[in-house]
Amino acid sequence: MAFGDALNDLEMLKKIYHSFAMGNGLVEAKKAAKYVTAGVDENGIYEGLKQLKLI
Secondary structure, three states, rough: EEEOOOHHHHHHHOOOEEEEEEOOOOOOHHHHEEEEEHHHHHHHHHHHHOOOOOO
C-alpha cells in the first residue's frame, strides 16, 4: 500500500497494487494511482484505509 501526491511518487504509485493519490495531489499522481482519496488536510490516509475496509 502506498500514498502519494507528487512527481517523485509516480514510480511508486504505478508499481504498488493498492496505491492512493491524495485528493490535493497532482493530476499525474492521480492518473498513476489505482485509487484517489481525500486530500491531506481532509484525512486522506484515513479515508483511503476506509475505502479498502481496513478500518
